[in-house]
Amino acid sequence: MKMLLTIILAALFSMPVTAQTAQLESLPGYVDFADLDAIYGEPRVMVNIGGPLLKLMSAASAADDPETAAMIRNLEGVRIKVYPTGGNLQPALDKVSEAKASLQAAQWEPVVQVNDADEQVQIFMKTNEDKVEGLTVMAVNAEEAVFLNILGVIDPAQVGKVMDKLNVDIDVDTE
């Protein structure tokens, strides 16, 4: 097992970043976030985790944290870009509108949409029958612009587990 992990990891580490990005781009849940570097500069946070590394993390945490291991196991990629907006919301909002249009055209379903004067939040899901193949979150406010994309085939029960794990409750009690 150790030998197998070593081989996988060696292959993974030898894989260039561009190859990992290309691998993510081929997945159905991939969203092309427009590059805002020219407007906001370098992103404050930028993470690209590919499927092989996620699977390795799952294998490594299987004994200590089986729930997290199960959550990660079927993910194919996790990406995030966070830009500091410094009060300049419009370029980020334009990109959100652009991405929103392309997501809807690609049959992504809106889950949460908040269009407030000083904050905009868009959460989309890509589903295939009863499976979720992608989750996209875009949030823009005066402080920052967050573009988050989680790729992978996950069944709704696992999505619920992810939400429980994160202690997130997006249901609104209307009573």
Next chain:
Amino acid sequence: MSERVDTEFTQLLDTFIDGDLEHSQRQLLLARAAEDPALGAELASAIELQQALSGMPRLKASASLTRKLHKIPRRESRWFSRWVLRPRSAFAAILVMSLIGGHELYQQQQHQLAQQAELAQAKQDLALVLAYLEKVNRSANTQIQVTVNEATARPVARITTKTLQNQLQPRQEFEL
């Protein structure tokens, strides 16, 4: 006669009894036996023993004994044994093997450390992404709650106002 010479001539006597002594060795043995009475006596005994053995008939070994003799493993070559048994050679061999093994072990350890560091970094990155997801969800949750509260509050306020107005209407008419 020293011990070393003793040992040397004892070996020569054994070889003599076996009949394998070379001519020069035989001459040396005879010359030395002429000088040394003890060696001469031993040589005389050896000659008697050799004559007695030469008179015995040669027997062929049985097949089972031959098989057993063939099964006895051959001894390792002497040069290798001697080389390995030399302290300096043995130390050098151990040193070389230790260096090779140590280098291999060092490389494996470095590789494992790099793997662990990469995994730890990936875990941190994933935790960061999940934290942002949670943050965005909380923000959306708050916005939705505010919107729903406003949406439900306005109709209630309208109904309440209308009801109050309706109740006030007759009184106002009465007063008028």
